[in-house]
Amino acid sequence: MNAALPLPVEAASPHVMNTYGRVPIALSHGQGCRVWDVNGKCYLDALAGIAVNTLGHNHAGFVAALRDQVGRLIHTSNYYHVPDQERLAARLVELSGMTNVFFCSTGLEANEAALKLARKFGHDRGIARPEIVVYENAFHGRSIATLSATGNPKVQAGFGPLVEGFIRVPLNDIGQLRQATEGNPNVVAVFFEAIQGEGGINAMHMDYLRQVRALCDERNWLLMIDEVQCGMGRTGKWFAHQWAGIQPDVMPLAKGLGSGVPIGAVVAGPKAAALFQPGNHGTTFGGNPLAMRAGVETIRIMEQEGLLANATRVGEHLRAGLGRALAAELASGAVRELRGQGLMIGIALAKPCGVLVGQCAEQGLLISVTAESVVRLLPPLIMTVAEADEVIAILCPLIRQHLAGAP
Numbered sequence: 001m002n003a004a005l006p007l008p009v010e011a012a013s014p015h016v017m018n019t020y021g022r023v024p025i026a027l028s029h030g031q032g033c034r035v036w037d038v039n040g041k042c043y044l045d046a047l048a049g050i051a052v053n054t055l056g057h058n059h060a061g062f063v064a065a066l067r068d069q070v071g072r073l074i075h076t077s078n079y080y081h082v083p084d085q086e087r088l089a090a091r092l093v094e095l096s097g098m099t100n101v102f103f104c105s106t107g108l109e110a111n112e113a114a115l116k117l118a119r120k121f122g123h124d125r126g127i128a129r130p131e132i133v134v135y136e137n138a139f140h141g142r143s144i145a146t147l148s149a150t151g152n153p154k155v156q157a158g159f160g161p162l163v164e165g166f167i168r169v170p171l172n173d174i175g176q177l178r179q180a181t182e183g184n185p186n187v188v189a190v191f192f193e194a195i196q197g198e199g200g201i202n203a204m205h206m207d208y209l210r211q212v213r214a215l216c217d218e219r220n221w222l223l224m225i226d227e228v229q230c231g232m233g234r235t236g237k238w239f240a241h242q243w244a245g246i247q248p249d250v251m252p253l254a255k256g257l258g259s260g261v262p263i264g265a266v267v268a269g270p271k272a273a274a275l276f277q278p279g280n281h282g283t284t285f286g287g288n289p290l291a292m293r294a295g296v297e298t299i300r301i302m303e304q305e306g307l308l309a310n311a312t313r314v315g316e317h318l319r320a321g322l323g324r325a326l327a328a329e330l331a332s333g334a335v336r337e338l339r340g341q342g343l344m345i346g347i348a349l350a351k352p353c354g355v356l357v358g359q360c361a362e363q364g365l366l367i368s369v370t371a372e373s374v375v376r377l378l379p380p381l382i383m384t385v386a387e388a389d390e391v392i393a394i395l396c397p398l399i400r401q402h403l404a405g406a407p
């Protein structure tokens with residue numbers, strides 16, 4: 001393929017801003033759960049571009065549809081109707097049980113729209129200074145508003161003053177949520193990830209989700225669940241909160257929704273669906289024909305190939321295999337916990353483990369480490385049991401070796 005980059009790739013980007021600590025690999029092409037770098041080396045992809053490449057790489061049906069779409073229309077603007085916006089919105093409404101959708105292009109934009117919905121909800125009720133409950137270790141994006149909602153000082157450092165109007169509480173503690181909002185008439189919404197991704201694969205408990213839903217009903221607050229990372233089938237249901245049998249009022253989506261084509265969406269239920277009126281919100285790229293086609297085809301292919309069931313089956317196989325391979329480390333506490341659901345898996349180690357990313361890549365496996373000490377697996381939802389076994393075979397010896405080394 002095209003060896004466009006002069007190696008070594010460590011020094012390959014003198015003109016791109018230095019915002020990422022990159023692994024020294026330049027990828028060239030992919031097929032299924034495998035990708036190849038510009039030197040021809042093959043990698044098993046257990047990251048999927050951070051939960052984005054739902055259908056893996058070069059999926060035949062998906063590529064054919066995108067080729068067809070590129071030859072028709074890529075972009076038209078929202079001055080005109082885009083028929084696939086209605087098709088994709090109808091699918092998302094059907095899958096979520098909610099009612100209306102706004103389309104944008106990224107996760108932070110979906111969250112930004114959610115925050116604007118919450119504030120508008122407040123203003124429409126006469127609350128001039130609305131406040132939104134957010135969580136410790138949350139990640140909602142890197143715009144000024146979404147980094148203010150994010151619960152990570154590293155994301156916020158250097159970018160103050162932060163946006164006001166957020167109240168922060170710990171996960172899974174209904175008493176603390178009640179206490180933090182007691183007698184405060186300005187609260188309008190509770191906003192969290194059903195399973196925190198960047199924060200280290202931390203799940204909201206099922207009973208907590210139901211308690212927060214009930215509290216939001218009681219106080220007339222919006223329940224807003226950021227499903228940007230945990231949504232779109234990754235946990236084995238379309239949306240992670242569905243495991244608790246609840247429904248949010250606002251649900252931002254992005255990452256996996258377009259299998260790699262940039263897309264975001266905020267889905268709203270009856271309490272939030274009519275808050276935006278013409279002139280309140282908009283975006284140039286959001287909902288363009290290419291992104292909408294990508295969303296429609298992603299959902300169609302997921303259904304056709306049974307990828308929700310596959311995420312559950314292969315996820316359980318992965319977790320069971322990891323549990324067996326790391327049984328001694330789990331018993332000793334060197335591996336603190338095996339977390340997550342479906343194909344969203346966190347292996348929490350007792351010490352920082354960022355070096356594992358490079359070590360795995362050297363052995364032909366792409367993973368990520370988040371929250372310093374959590375190995376995170378987010379493979380394409382097409383991953384097979386045999387590929388999951390390969391992940392275990394490469395990853396676990398490296399984890400053991402790392403744990404045995406200097407602290």
Ligand SMILES: *Cc1c(COP(=O)(O)O)cnc(C)c1O
Nearest residue numbers: 106107108139140141197228229
């Ligand atoms: C990735 C992510 C975002 C931000 O999405 P971008 O597309 O990078 O702006 C927001 N929320 C969650 C839960 C995410 O995982």
